[in-house]
Amino acid sequence: MIFGSHVSIRDGYLGAAKRAVSLNADAFQYFPKNPRSLSVKTHSQEDAALCKDFCDQKGLVSVAHTPYPTTLTPSDEHKREQVTESLLNDLAIADACGSLGVVVHFGKDIFKGDQLASYRLMIGVLNEVLSQWLGECRILLENMAGKPGTMGTTLEELAQLRRLSDHPEKIGFCLDTCHAFASGLWSGDNWKEVVKKGEELDYFAHLAVIHLNNSKYDTGSGKDRHANIFDHGYIKENQFDQLMDSPLLENIPFILETPKEIVSHKEEIRQLQQKWGKK
Numbered sequence: 246m247i248f249g250s251h252v253s254i255r256d257g258y259l260g261a262a263k264r265a266v267s268l269n270a271d272a273f274q275y276f277p278k279n280p281r282s283l284s285v286k287t288h289s290q291e292d293a294a295l296c297k298d299f300c301d302q303k304g305l306v307s308v309a310h311t312p313y314p315t316t317l318t319p320s321d322e323h324k325r326e327q328v329t330e331s332l333l334n335d336l337a338i339a340d341a342c343g344s345l346g347v348v349v350h351f352g353k354d355i356f357k358g359d360q361l362a363s364y365r366l367m368i369g370v371l372n373e374v375l376s377q378w379l380g381e382c383r384i385l386l387e388n389m390a391g392k393p394g395t396m397g398t399t400l401e402e403l404a405q406l407r408r409l410s411d412h413p414e415k416i417g418f419c420l421d422t423c424h425a426f427a428s429g430l431w432s433g434d435n436w437k438e439v440v441k442k443g444e445e446l447d448y449f450a451h452l453a454v455i456h457l458n459n460s461k462y463d464t465g466s467g468k469d470r471h472a473n474i475f476d477h478g479y480i481k482e483n484q485f486d487q488l489m490d491s492p493l494l495e496n497i498p499f500i501l502e503t504p505k506e507i508v509s510h511k512e513e514i515r516q517l518q519q520k521w522g523k524k
Contacts, residue, residue: 246489246495246499246517246518246521246522246523247271247272247306247496247497247498247499248270248271248272248457248498248499248501248514248517248518248522249265249268249270249271249272249273249274249306249498249499249500249501249514250265250268250270250273250274250500250501250502250503250510250513250514251273251274251275251310251500251501251502251510252264252265252268252273252274252275253275254275254276254277257289257292257296258275258288258289258292258293258295258296258338258342259292259295259296259299261273261275261296261307262296262299262300262303262305262307263299265305265307266303266305267511268510268511268514269511269514269515269518270305270510270514271304271305271306271498272305272306272307272308272498272499272500273305273306273307273308273500274307274308274309274310274348274454274500274502275307275309275310276309276310276311276312277309277311277334277335277338277339277342277347278312278334278335278338279312280310280312280313281312281313281314282312282314283312283314283315283327283328283330283331284331285330285331285334286334286338288337288338288341290341293338293341293342294341296342296343297341297342297343300342300343301343306345306498307339307342307343307344307345308339308344308345308346308347308348308385308419308453308454308498308500309335309338309339309342309344309346309347309348309382310347310348311331311332311335311347311348311349311350312331312335315328315331315332315335315349315350316328316350316352316353317349317350317351317352317366317367317370317371318352318353318354318355318363318366318367318370319366319370320355325370325373328370329370329373329374332347332349332374332384333374333377333378335347336374336378336380336382336384337380339382340380340381340382344382345382345383345385345417345453345454345498346382346383346384346385346417346453346454347382347383347384347385348385348387348419348454348456349384349385349386349387350387350389350397351367351386351387351388351389351396351397351402351403351406352364352366352367352370352396352397353389353396353397354395354396360396363396364396364402364406367406368406368409368410371384371406371410371412371416372410372411372412375410375411375412375415375416376411376412378412378415383415383416383417383453384415384416384417385416385417385418385419385453385454386403386406386407386416386417386418386419387418387419387420387421387424387456388400388403388418388419388420388421388424388425388428388430389424389428389469390421390423390424390427390428390467390468390469391427391428391467392428392465392466392467393428393429393465393467395428395467398424398428398429398430399430400430400439400442400443400446400448401442401446403418403448404446404447404448407451416451417451417452417453418448418451418452418453419452419453419454419455419456420452420454420455420456421455421456421458421502422455422456422457422458422459422460422480422485422488423456423458423459423460423469423470423471423472423480424456424458424469425439426460426464426479426480427460427462427464427465427466427467427468427469427470428465428467429464429465431464432464432465433464433479433480433481433484434484436484436487436488436491437487440491440493443493444493449493452493452494452497453497454497454498454500455488455494455497455498455499455500456500456502457474457499457500457501457502457503457517458471458472458474458501458502458503459471459472459473459474459477459478459479459480459503460472460478460479460480461477461478461479462479463479464479471502471503471504472503472504473503473504473507473508473513474501474503474513474516474517475508475513475516475520476507476508477507482520485521486521489521499517501513501514501517
């Protein structure tokens with residue numbers, strides 16, 4: 246099992262990788278630039294190369310996450326241009342660091358109930374970005390935590406978006422456990438059904454990373470509020486067991502995005518390794 250957490254790049258990309266090692270992690274996630282801005286960053290190629298070499302030496306897996314303002318359903322042409330340039334920048338940085346991909350949240354319904362128009366916009370934005378991207382790094386679409394029926398909460402949507410794009414080979418998936426629980430995709434007791442559906446849709450063949458988060462609210466709530474794995478959450482250990490015991494998820498990194506105020510990521514990674522590390 247591969248466990249890690251989100252880490253800061255305040256000391257650079259190499260510093261982020263070293264921080265992951267200090268947490269006894271086997272993987273880490275990072276923002277490639279300011280998480281609150283879509284501004285293009287001129288990054289240090291040397292720092293990124295050192296990060297990549299360090300990860301290769303230590304057997305570390307890394308993944309990037311786009312800044313918060315990133316959206317695949319931009320509201321106007323100016324925002325669309327910003328998002329396109331920012332995503333290409335994120336992909337270039339992640340590629341230089343040797344990361345698996347860049348996690349991007351599924352888009353929202355911005356056309357007041359016309360979800361089809363929102364899907365078309367998402368496909369257009371993905372095609373625009375990926376037609377210009379020639380690197381190895383992939384965009385990793387993340388499922389959303391909305392109420393059942395809202396956009397981005399089903400495996401069908403994720404798989405279909407990839408299938409309809411012009412460059413499906415450049416798109417993979419990120420499964421967030423809190424989002425899946427909140428949306429009702431995974432109720433905590435229907436993992437077999439999720440697996441069956443995912444295999445039918447070829448979803449798991451393109452799953453690259455898992456955001457391992459508990460939920461502060463019950464399944465179907467639609468609320469995106471992360472909790473620590475072993476305490477303060479509605480997802481129980483025996484329900485997480487279903488994921489940890491699944492052969493489909495072997496060798497896929499589990500990345501914590503849990504609150505650090507209650508349990509440090511170092512301690513939580515230790516707990517994960519003690520509980521499930523040898524499965």
